[in-house]
Amino acid sequence: MKDFPRIIIGLTVACVASAFIMGAAFMFTIKAKKYNEYMEFKEAMYNALGYTHENPAPKTLQFHEVYRYILHEPNKDYMGYMVPLKSGRYCFVALSFDGNFLYKKDLNISEEEAREAAAREKALSSVLSPSVKFFYANKIIIAVNNGKRVAYLLPRSFAGFKTTIKVLLALEPDYTIKGLEILEEEEDPGLGGEIKKNYFKNQFKGLTYQQISQLKVIKKPLPEEYRKCLEQEEEFTEAEIKKIRKKYQDSHIYALTGATITSTCVTNGVKNIVKKFAYRIKVLDKIIKTQNIDAVI
Amino acid sequence: MAGKPKSNFELVLNGLFNENPIFRLALSMCPAVGISTTLMNGFLLGLAVLFVQVASSCTISLLKNYIHPKIRIPTYTLVIATWVTVIDLTLSAFFPTAYKAMGIFIRLIVTFSIILMRLEVFAAKNPLIPSFWDGFGMGLGFMFGMMTLGFIRELLGAGALFGHQVLPSKPLLFFILPVAGFFCVGFMMAVYNYVEFLFKRAKEKKMRG
Numbered sequence: 423m424k425d426f427p428r429i430i431i432g433l434t435v436a437c438v439a440s441a442f443i444m445g446a447a448f449m450f451t452i453k454a455k456k457y458n459e460y461m462e463f464k465e466a467m468y469n470a471l472g473y474t475h476e477n478p479a480p481k482t483l484q485f486h487e488v489y490r491y492i493l494h495e496p497n498k499d500y501m502g503y504m505v506p507l508k509s510g511r512y513c514f515v516a517l518s519f520d521g522n523f524l525y526k527k528d529l530n531i532s533e534e535e536a537r538e539a540a541a542r543e544k545a546l547s548s549v550l551s552p553s554v555k556f557f558y559a560n561k562i563i564i565a566v567n568n569g570k571r572v573a574y575l576l577p578r579s580f581a582g583f584k585t586t587i588k589v590l591l592a593l594e595p596d597y598t599i600k601g602l603e604i605l606e607e608e609e610d611p612g613l614g615g616e617i618k619k620n621y622f623k624n625q626f627k628g629l630t631y632q633q634i635s636q637l638k639v640i641k642k643p644l645p646e647e648y649r650k651c652l653e654q655e656e657e658f659t660e661a662e663i664k665k666i667r668k669k670y671q672d673s674h675i676y677a678l679t680g681a682t683i684t685s686t687c688v689t690n691g692v693k694n695i696v697k698k699f700a701y702r703i704k705v706l707d708k709i710i711k712t713q714n715i716d717a718v719i
Numbered sequence: 720m721a722g723k724p725k726s727n728f729e730l731v732l733n734g735l736f737n738e739n740p741i742f743r744l745a746l747s748m749c750p751a752v753g754i755s756t757t758l759m760n761g762f763l764l765g766l767a768v769l770f771v772q773v774a775s776s777c778t779i780s781l782l783k784n785y786i787h788p789k790i791r792i793p794t795y796t797l798v799i800a801t802w803v804t805v806i807d808l809t810l811s812a813f814f815p816t817a818y819k820a821m822g823i824f825i826r827l828i829v830t831f832s833i834i835l836m837r838l839e840v841f842a843a844k845n846p847l848i849p850s851f852w853d854g855f856g857m858g859l860g861f862m863f864g865m866m867t868l869g870f871i872r873e874l875l876g877a878g879a880l881f882g883h884q885v886l887p888s889k890p891l892l893f894f895i896l897p898v899a900g901f902f903c904v905g906f907m908m909a910v911y912n913y914v915e916f917l918f919k920r921a922k923e924k925k926m927r928g
Contacts, residue, residue, distance in 0.1 A: 425787065425789060428787055429787050429789060429790050432785070432786065432787045432790060432794070433790055433793065433794070436794050436797050436798075437797065440797055440798070440800070440801035443801050443805065444801055444804045444805065444808075447804065447805040447808045447809065448808055450808075450809075451808045451809055451811070451812035451813070452812075454812035454813055455808075455811060455812040458811075458812065458815045462815070
């Protein structure tokens with residue numbers, strides 16, 4: 423019994439000391455870790471756009487982020503976009519859910535600062551009235567080259583078979599899929615985990631908006647020629663790829679063997695992302711035009 | 720542990736050969752079978768274990784007089800977990816590609832029986848410097864074991880070393896599978912036993928002659 427205080431004190435001291443060491447290690451590494459994550463995301467962005475070491479992105483290519491928020495007021499809900507302006511600042515545009523313009527406010531935040539969620543929240547809460555609650559929904563990254571939109575990049579997540587799957591979808595201005603990257607998944611290795619492999623995710627490449635709207639999963643073996651083309655794209659010329667795509671690619675995705683549910687999840691996820699996005703960007707573009715917003719995008 | 724204390728060099732050799740964690744003590748077999756599929760994996764996990772073993776051995780041998788004997792095991796685990804977290808964070812920050820390959824095994828170092836066993840058997844009873852060399856030897860022994868297994872398995876399974884193709888084909892794909900890990904460990908144990916047998920015979924001959 424008389425050992426109790428000693429044991430308690432001993433364990434407490436040990437725990438506190440180890441917490442300090444772990445905390446110090448965390449503080450020491452957090453910067454490098456964030457940088458790694460940022461670089462990884464950037465690489466995924468370039469991969470989704472189809473740029474590689476041999477085929478680097480043009481120097482004039484710029485990325486601009488548009489952030490979407492959901493806002494709650496006591497008697498109504500609506501949404502808002504943070505739109506980057508040519509001045510390098512942001513402007514907040516609020517819309518009702520059916521696409522009508524509500525109000526517009528200028529934000530004192532640069533594009534660099536806006537990458538931090540906390541900085542965005544601070545800037546927003548300084549211009550919005552205190553009764554408004556806002557929640558971050560998602561973002562659109564718009565790739566601009568010489569003042570022209572080249573692609574949309576959509577980091578999104580949807581339910582997979584086991585957990586949430588995080589993807590990065592690259593779309594052309596006409597909503598044709600430019601590339602799909604799987605950022606995070608925890609499906610079964612060897613079964614659902616195969617969604618990361620080129621022969622699955624490259625099936626989405628080149629699907630047009632029309633095809634996506636009717637996209638479905640079929641349980642048929644992947645033709646050998648098509649598989650080769652999907653896996654080693656660099657060994658084929660552009661004309662050959664086009665020919666093979668024309669032959670096999672229609673509004674269907676070949677399911678992975680033993681992972682039909684995961685395949686369906688990804689297919690439906692991509693379908694939904696494109697469908698929602700196409701509607702939203704049309705509304706946003708209309709607002710930008712009618713309200714004379716000097717947007718950089 | 721009776722007899723005269725071993726010199727530092729002997730302690731390191733002891734970890735490498737006489738009491739090699741994988742081949743003689745048969746401890747920490749799970750990572751030995753699971754992750755020794757390539758030479759690089761074996762090297763990296765061995766390095767991580769070496770660091771954790773040395774750091775924990777030193778910590779425990781410094782603190783041994785302050786640890787209440789009734790709570791020594793939780794304290795050891797806490798110390799190991801602390802150092803594993805440190806190396807986990809460091810690897811993920813500065814070596815992200817290696818960290819991805821190691822995956823969950825870095826965090827599983829906490830449960831490696833070899834580390835806890837060395838703390839209990841050696842570091843808790845010896846001063847700092849022998850504990851350091853013992854930890855170093857044990858870590859080195861583990862790394863050596865992992866690299867030997869990785870060498871055999873990568874060479875036979877994938878025909879490559881450190882990811883570079885050295886053989887024209889893949890001779891036996893079977894060696895990449897976990898089952899082959901057991902075969903390799905068994906084979907290496909046999910080699911160790913045979914070498915020990917040879918040494919013993921040579922010694923006896925010397926004593927007689």
